[in-house]
Amino acid sequence: MAIQRNDTSDSHEQGDLFGTVPAPAYRPDPELVRRRIDRILAQLRAEDSVRGWVHGRASLLRIVFPQLTERLPKDEAARFDSEFEAEMARLDAS
Numbered sequence: 001m002a003i004q005r006n007d008t009s010d011s012h013e014q015g016d017l018f019g020t021v022p023a024p025a026y027r028p029d030p031e032l033v034r035r036r037i038d039r040i041l042a043q044l045r046a047e048d049s050v051r052g053w054v055h056g057r058a059s060l061l062r063i064v065f066p067q068l069t070e071r072l073p074k075d076e077a078a079r080f081d082s083e084f085e086a087e088m089a090r091l092d093a094s
Contacts, residue, residue, distance in 0.1 A: 033071045037080050040065060044087040049094035058088065 040061065050058050065084050069077035 028071050033068055037068055050091045
């Protein structure tokens, strides 16, 4: 017995099984963000220079740190950004 298949060659899209439900927005916990920022700043303060760092670590931190601080209120983010830039400048100068 041959299996019959409907030929739908003009449309291969599968219908949406669950309807159109918007994806929930991710909102990180500000307290967790603050703790992560504090850990990064503590690590920077403990360093004497960037010479022993794995290649790209400073570049990565310059990308990631602002992404973390943008999750916080503007005044708090500005304070953390200022502290970060001061530590990076200190390390770059050493």
